[in-house]
Amino acid sequence: MMLSFLTSAGFVPSFLGLWTHVYDVAHEFVFQRPMVAPGPQPTQTGIITDPFIRIDLTAIFDVKAAASNSSDTSANFDGYGRSYPAKLLPNGTNYSFRGIEFALPSFHSSSNDALRSAGQVLNLSTAESRQYHSLHILGAVTFAPGASAVPSVANFTFHYDDGETYDATIILAPWFSPGAVFEGAIYLPYHYANPSLDSNQTIDKNNTHIHYATARIPSARNLTALTLPPSSTNIHIFAITLVQASAPDNTVATPGPALWIQNVRSTTKWIDNSTESSTDVNAGAQLIEVTLANLAPLNASDSAWVTSNHTVVLQSDTLTTVVSASVQRLAPNDQVVLLVGVRNADGGVQGSNATVRVVITDAGGQEVGLAGGEKEWAVTAGIPVYDDSDESLGKHEAPEWYDDAKFGLFIHWGIYSVPAWAPTGRQYAAWYNWDLHNQFNPPTAQHHLALYGPNVTYDDFIANFTAQGWDPNYWLDLIADAGAKYFVFVTKHHDGFSLFETGNSSDRNSLLLGPKRDITKDLIESAKVRYPDLRRGLYYSLPEWFNPDYGPYGHQSFPGMPALNAFNGSCCDPYIGWVHKENFLTDVQKPQMESLFYDYGAEILWCDIGYASAFPDVAAEWYNVAATQGRQVVRDDRCGSSQTDFSTPEYASYDAVLSSKWETSEGIDPYAYAYNSDTPPEAYKNASILIPRLVDIVSKGGNYLLGFGPMANGTVIPAMTKPLHDIGQWLSHSGPAIFGTRPWWVQPSDPAANLRFTTAPDAFYVIALSRPDGSVRTRAPVPARAGDRVSMLGGSGAMLEWKFDGEEFIVESGDEVKSVDFAWVFRIEYAGADN
Ligand SMILES: *[C@@H]1O[C@H](CO)[C@@H](O)[C@H](O)[C@H]1NC(C)=O
Ligand SMILES: *[C@@H]1O[C@H](CO)[C@@H](O)[C@H](O)[C@H]1NC(C)=O
Ligand SMILES: *[C@@H]1O[C@H](CO)[C@@H](O)[C@H](O)[C@H]1NC(C)=O
Ligand SMILES: *[C@@H]1O[C@H](CO)[C@@H](O)[C@H](O)[C@H]1NC(C)=O
Ligand SMILES: *[C@@H]1O[C@H](CO)[C@@H](O)[C@H](O)[C@H]1NC(C)=O
Ligand SMILES: *[C@@H]1O[C@H](CO)[C@@H](O)[C@H](O)[C@H]1NC(C)=O
Ligand SMILES: *[C@@H]1O[C@H](CO)[C@@H](O)[C@H](O)[C@H]1NC(C)=O
Ligand SMILES: *[C@@H]1O[C@H](CO)[C@@H](O)[C@H](O)[C@H]1NC(C)=O
Ligand SMILES: *[C@@H]1O[C@H](CO)[C@@H](O)[C@H](O)[C@H]1NC(C)=O
Ligand SMILES: *[C@@H]1O[C@H](CO)[C@@H](O)[C@H](O)[C@H]1NC(C)=O
Numbered sequence: 001m002m003l004s005f006l007t008s009a010g011f012v013p014s015f016l017g018l019w020t021h022v023y024d025v026a027h028e029f030v031f032q033r034p035m036v037a038p039g040p041q042p043t044q045t046g047i048i049t050d051p052f053i054r055i056d057l058t059a060i061f062d063v064k065a066a067a068s069n070s071s072d073t074s075a076n077f078d079g080y081g082r083s084y085p086a087k088l089l090p091n092g093t094n095y096s097f098r099g100i101e102f103a104l105p106s107f108h109s110s111s112n113d114a115l116r117s118a119g120q121v122l123n124l125s126t127a128e129s130r131q132y133h134s135l136h137i138l139g140a141v142t143f144a145p146g147a148s149a150v151p152s153v154a155n156f157t158f159h160y161d162d163g164e165t166y167d168a169t170i171i172l173a174p175w176f177s178p179g180a181v182f183e184g185a186i187y188l189p190y191h192y193a194n195p196s197l198d199s200n201q202t203i204d205k206n207n208t209h210i211h212y213a214t215a216r217i218p219s220a221r222n223l224t225a226l227t228l229p230p231s232s233t234n235i236h237i238f239a240i241t242l243v244q245a246s247a248p249d250n251t252v253a254t255p256g257p258a259l260w261i262q263n264v265r266s267t268t269k270w271i272d273n274s275t276e277s278s279t280d281v282n283a284g285a286q287l288i289e290v291t292l293a294n295l296a297p298l299n300a301s302d303s304a305w306v307t308s309n310h311t312v313v314l315q316s317d318t319l320t321t322v323v324s325a326s327v328q329r330l331a332p333n334d335q336v337v338l339l340v341g342v343r344n345a346d347g348g349v350q351g352s353n354a355t356v357r358v359v360i361t362d363a364g365g366q367e368v369g370l371a372g373g374e375k376e377w378a379v380t381a382g383i384p385v386y387d388d389s390d391e392s393l394g395k396h397e398a399p400e401w402y403d404d405a406k407f408g409l410f411i412h413w414g415i416y417s418v419p420a421w422a423p424t425g426r427q428y429a430a431w432y433n434w435d436l437h438n439q440f441n442p443p444t445a446q447h448h449l450a451l452y453g454p455n456v457t458y459d460d461f462i463a464n465f466t467a468q469g470w471d472p473n474y475w476l477d478l479i480a481d482a483g484a485k486y487f488v489f490v491t492k493h494h495d496g497f498s499l500f501e502t503g504n505s506s507d508r509n510s511l512l513l514g515p516k517r518d519i520t521k522d523l524i525e526s527a528k529v530r531y532p533d534l535r536r537g538l539y540y541s542l543p544e545w546f547n548p549d550y551g552p553y554g555h556q557s558f559p560g561m562p563a564l565n566a567f568n569g570s571c572c573d574p575y576i577g578w579v580h581k582e583n584f585l586t587d588v589q590k591p592q593m594e595s596l597f598y599d600y601g602a603e604i605l606w607c608d609i610g611y612a613s614a615f616p617d618v619a620a621e622w623y624n625v626a627a628t629q630g631r632q633v634v635r636d637d638r639c640g641s642s643q644t645d646f647s648t649p650e651y652a653s654y655d656a657v658l659s660s661k662w663e664t665s666e667g668i669d670p671y672a673y674a675y676n677s678d679t680p681p682e683a684y685k686n687a688s689i690l691i692p693r694l695v696d697i698v699s700k701g702g703n704y705l706l707g708f709g710p711m712a713n714g715t716v717i718p719a720m721t722k723p724l725h726d727i728g729q730w731l732s733h734s735g736p737a738i739f740g741t742r743p744w745w746v747q748p749s750d751p752a753a754n755l756r757f758t759t760a761p762d763a764f765y766v767i768a769l770s771r772p773d774g775s776v777r778t779r780a781p782v783p784a785r786a787g788d789r790v791s792m793l794g795g796s797g798a799m800l801e802w803k804f805d806g807e808e809f810i811v812e813s814g815d816e817v818k819s820v821d822f823a824w825v826f827r828i829e830y831a832g833a834d835n
């Protein structure tokens with residue numbers, strides 16, 4: 001049974017619930033009842049729409065992004081003569097990413113195909129002016145030669161028919177990024193360079209992308225126009241799609257939530273069983289991601305809310321749902337990403353194609369009709385075996401345990417911990433050896449000369465790096481005390497001194513020199529025994545500054561040649577333990593990385609610097625071997641390959657939710673990961689800075705990898721242990737607002753309120769970053785409903801009074817806030833959580 005309205009002629013309704021993405025120039029609605037499935041009668045939902053409006057940008061395109069060949073100078077994407085190779089870009093204009101349908105420009109013609117965002121106002125036609133749920137863009141950020149390639153944070157301003165405006169913040173990644181990787185919707189292995197700026201090169205082989213970004217559009221009112229971000233953001237846009245909200249619910253007799261499956265995506269993740277203490281009977285089940293939106297408009301009546309436990313399963317001939325997802329609460333104009341655990345039915349081939357259907361049942365066991373009707377989704381059943389191709393390696397993704405973990409500690413300890421010096425707040429102490437030899441950076445050389453004289457070289461510090469009295473348990477207790485869920489230990493920094501067994505790839509290691517001990521092994525073994533659930537990450541620098549064998553790949557600060565004496569320029573400083581190898585990649589990097597994978601059991605490989613790399617040749621086997629052991633491993637974006645599991649802002653963070661996983665790293669020191677004796681105790685960040693930072697990062701989808709630098713003898717100074725302890729104390733009560741949470745899809749730009757939000761299946765968290773004075777107030781559309789219980793974590797446990805005053809959500813926090821410091825978590829526990 002299906003009822004269709006045609007608001008104008010010429011539109012093709014979808015039949016039998018098969019979802020047809022018909023692009024209709026007039027952007028008309030199809031109103032459609034959910035398909036009535038055999039079996040129990042589905043309950044009524046809100047009205048149904050074909051939700052995509054693809055804004056036609058053709059008339060305002062002002063940039064030619066794609067060139068037909070490297071000498072085609074008519075294209076100039078970045079303003080510096082560089083361009084995308086058209087032959088690697090999609091030919092068609094219909095393009096789908098994460099369930100969103102876009103109209104791509106015709107990259108293969110001579111017409112302009114991109115828009116340089118410069119505050120343009122896009123007026124919607126009368127037919128287009130209506131209530132919208134979300135904004136989706138395909139674009140990329142350009143940057144000037146020599147500037148750093150960082151994502152750009154920008155506002156789109158929505159204009160409504162009543163004159164109101166709303167600023168939505170998005171973040172978009174650079175179109176390429178030397179040394180690091182931001183994975184985008186469309187990947188190209190290179191782009192056309194500008195020979196006169198790029199050393200006569202016509203091709204730049206940095207990974208090049210078109211990226212995706214999204215934002216919620218408050219849907220209570222009709223949208224009439226949007227203002228694009230200013231030109232200073234360097235954002236370039238290829239396509240914009242708006243997803244409509246369902247029409248106001250007075251147009252249907254029996255309103256309800258307008259539940260729309262935006263996307264179903266098979267992941268290469270599975271239900272984890274890799275910690276030592278795991279006992280989950282569903283371990284190994286593949287996770288399928290379902291993006292579920294409630295398209296009912298923001299101002300819909302109560303009946304448009306999901307307020308009881310809905311269960312989401314997948315039906316398929318090939319896949320059996322073993323762990324359903326549940327949705328306890330989903331407000332209008334909100335959406336959520338769910339994970340359903342499935343197993344391949346008997347005989348299912350790993351990596352085979354399958355189709356699935358999403359079935360949602362309400363708390364009473366009734367099947368719920370879906371906006372858009374039913375759709376079959378194509379997925380890959382089972383985790384494919386990886387091969388060395390970019391396409392295959394690009395399927396790897398950060399596992400759930402990594403996203404759940406949120407907070408890790410980064411340990412920098414090595415020869416540099418002996419001199420332990422850099423001009424505080426300005427340079428990295430772990431870079432001592434480079435700065436000593438860098439005449440443009442004299443403070444370190446001057447310090448060295450004054451303290452040690454001209455005859456002491458960096459390698460003379462090796463003898464004083466003894467690890468005598470170092471007890472790995474002491475660090476692990478510190479990590480546990482801080483409440484961290486993982487650590488990343490520096491096994492080899494740019495000075496080339498390895499703290500692990502390097503076999504015949506090098507003798508420059510802690511087993512033969514300095515401590516005469518396998519530091520990495522001792523740390524890992526102790527962690528396994530004492531804290532089996534703590535995830536073990538290993539940092540590895542791909543280049544070594546002064547290893548001559550790196551020479552063929554040398555660049556900028558990594559020349560790969562012996563250091564000349566810092567004071568008289570003579571050749572050369574010793575490089576103790578160096579063993580000459582023909583091929584740095586296959587003879588040094590490859591065996592060393594493989595050792596970290598297989599001998600030391602790295603769960604996180606935290607590569608640094610990127611560039612020339614053996615990683616692409618060892619990654620597939622690592623992923624495959626780990627999978628046969630039930631282990632889900634993860635790597636960062638600095639491995640010198642075309643892919644990443646997460647990106648790594650350094651002493652920086654993102655001000656919006658990036659479309660992929662990210663992790664901020666920085667030291668407790670104002671500007672050093674390793675111990676810096678030049679930093680006075682009061683200059684270290686304390687918990688009143690670190691805890692709000694953790695909360696802010698987690699609320700935007702990031703992890704926080706916080707660095708501490710032990711002194712040469714392994715001791716960690718109180719200026720670092722104190723804040724770590726304070727974080728641990730805070731997490732001991734407020735951890736539920738951090739660990740295992742996901743960012744709220746609704747990212748309010750409400751900076752004045754100094755509030756952050758995180759979500760969990762059974763609760764919503766409002767986190768105040770300054771001590772509330774009597775009450776907590778926000779105009780963000782907090783999904784609280786009558787019956788919900790609000791309490792402050794770390795307080796007395798008392799239920800707090802709360803209400804909506806118009807659109808403003810208010811919690812009477814009273815004196816509860818006196819018992820907690822640093823950040824105040826208000827947990828909204830959904831009513832019916834025990835239904
Ligand atoms: C490169 O592209 C330009 C512009 O489309 C075209 O005129 C030229 O013939 C092409 N050159 C080659 C070698 O294909
Ligand atoms: C686009 O079409 C051309 C010619 O038909 C083909 O050679 C090319 O591979 C296509 N590109 C993509 C990305 O599909
Ligand atoms: C976005 O808009 C909000 C609210 O108007 C404002 O506070 C914020 O600074 C803006 N962000 C950017 C990047 O312009
Ligand atoms: C580029 O080529 C020109 C002409 O052959 C040459 O003079 C110049 O040195 C080259 N530049 C670089 C950076 O290689
Ligand atoms: C990557 O980009 C940088 C900066 O534009 C450039 O110097 C470098 O040559 C590029 N790398 C490759 C492999 O093309
Ligand atoms: C949006 O515009 C339509 C058509 O003008 C109108 O019927 C509807 O009431 C408007 N909706 C809102 C929420 O103002
Ligand atoms: C699986 O589906 C993809 C995309 O639809 C297709 O290219 C591929 O050939 C299919 N593989 C098999 C084994 O049927
Ligand atoms: C450094 O070594 C040189 C040569 O052996 C010696 O003449 C000089 O006195 C030494 N300087 C210091 C400060 O020890
Ligand atoms: C090494 O330690 C010894 C004894 O503490 C000290 O005298 C010497 O100056 C140190 N040398 C270096 C290079 O740090
Ligand atoms: C984890 O799951 C994998 C795949 O099902 C299995 O091979 C492995 O034995 C399991 N490991 C543990 C510790 O349960």
Ligand SMILES: *[C@@H]1O[C@H](CO)[C@@H](O)[C@H](O)[C@H]1NC(C)=O
Pocket residue numbers: 469711713714715
């Ligand atoms: C480590 O060295 C520091 C600085 O020299 C010293 O204060 C501390 O007592 C030492 N710790 C141990 C355990 O020897």
Ligand SMILES: *[C@@H]1O[C@H](CO)[C@@H](O)[C@H](O)[C@H]1NC(C)=O
Pocket residue numbers: 309310311324326328762832833834835
């Ligand atoms: C929701 O229902 C599912 C079963 O359908 C159950 O496993 C889950 O625990 C329930 N969730 C809550 C929060 O009650």
